[in-house]
Amino acid sequence: MSEKIEDLRIAEMTVAHLKKANEEQENHVESLMKKLQDSQEIEGKMEENYRQELKSQRKVAELYRGKVYNNYSAVSPYIHCFIRFIVIILLW
Numbered sequence: 001m002s003e004k005i006e007d008l009r010i011a012e013m014t015v016a017h018l019k020k021a022n023e024e025q026e027n028h029v030e031s032l033m034k035k036l037q038d039s040q041e042i043e044g045k046m047e048e049n050y051r052q053e054l055k056s057q058r059k060v061a062e063l064y065r066g067k068v069y070n071n072y073s074a075v076s077p078y079i080h081c082f083i084r085f086i087v088i089i090l091l092w
Helices: 002-091
Strands: none
Touching: none
């Protein structure tokens, strides 16, 4: 009879130990899930910031492209006159 009681006590201790280990594992998994969610949220924000930055850079590039075209259009007649002037001087 005492052997059965000892087996039962060992089984109860084993169950208690396994329950504790299971609880620790569940807590660890929950912690990892929280970290994963936080990382995914941060990644989403970083991607959105990247898209916004890229959009802004494209707008700036378009503005500069327009400025260059406008500046070239304004200077172009002077360049042609200068080239003609040089040709005239060289032909003399």
